Amino acid sequence: MVWRFMNTGHRSGITNMNLDIRLANQVSEGALPVLRLYGWNPHAISIGMHQRFEDFDPAALSNAGLDIVRRPTGGMAILHANELTYSVAMPLGSLSLREAYRFINEALLQGLRMLGIPAELSASSEDFREAYRNAASIPCFSTSAKCEIQAQGKKLLGSAQRRYGNVVLQHGSLLLGPEHREITEYLSHSLQQSKSLMVQQLGARATDAESILGTSVPFEDAAAAVRRGFEAAHGIEFSPTDVSYYAADTLPDTILPCL
Secondary structure, three states: OEEEEEEEEEEOHHHHHHHHHHHHHHHHOOOOOEEEEEEEOOOEEEEOOOOOHHHEOHHHHHHHOOEEEEOOOOOOEEEEOOEEEEEEEEEOOOOOHHHHHHHHHHHHHHHHHHOOOOEEEOOOOOOHHHHHHOHHHOEHHHOOOOOOEEEOOEEEEEEEEEEEOOEEEEEEEEEOOHHHHHHHHHEOHHHHHHHHHHHHHHHHHEOOHHHHHOOOOOHHHHHHHHHHHHHHHHOOEEEEOOHHHHOHHHOOOOOOOOO
C-alpha cells in the first residue's frame, strides 16, 4: 500500500485548511492517499463547520496574535499551540466513515505508543447533539467520541472528518503540551459565565504528551513517530511529496471549495 507523505511545517490557519482541502480534491481525482503533518504559525483557533465565530472575542484574539479559521470538517474548537496536527485524505473503498476513523486512529495509536505513551481507543461516545447545544462543550477536548484516542482515561488526540464522494478527509490535533487549555481566554463576553465550567472540564477530560511523559515532546519527534505508526499498523509505504508545490503563495487567502 503506497501513500504520499508530507511534513509541511508551521503555516497559517487558512493555508493549512486549504492544503487539506486541496489534498482531498486530488485524491478525489485519483491521486494516492496522503498523510500530512503540520503545525500553525501564528497559533490559531480552528472551529468546526457547525460552530460560530461569534463564540470568540476578536479583540482578544487580535491582541494575542492568534488566527481563527473554520475547518471544512465538523467537531469542536481547538487552540493549535503546542501540538501536532495530522490530516489524512484517502479513498473509502468499501469502508464506512466509522471504519475509516478507526483505521486512521489505529495508526495514530501505534505512533503514540512508539513515543512511550500508553494510549488507547475510547469505548464509548458522548451525545454530540447535546454537546452542540451546551456552551461548556465548545472546546474539542471537553468531549470524546467512540474510538477516539485517550491516555490515562483522558482525551489526548481529537479528530474530525468529512466525506467527499468516496473520499474521506480526516484531521486532528495531538496535544504535546497543556497550552490548549488557554482557549477559554478567548471566549466572547456572552460566554464568560460558562468559562469556569469549561476550565474544569478541560482539566478533567483532556491530557497531553508532556503531562503523561513528564518531559516535553518536540514536534519533529512526534511527527516521526506518527509516520512510523502508519507504516507499522497498516504496512503503508510512503512516497515523498514535493512540498514546494504547495507553497503558501499558490493558495488563495480564503477557504477553497471542495469537490
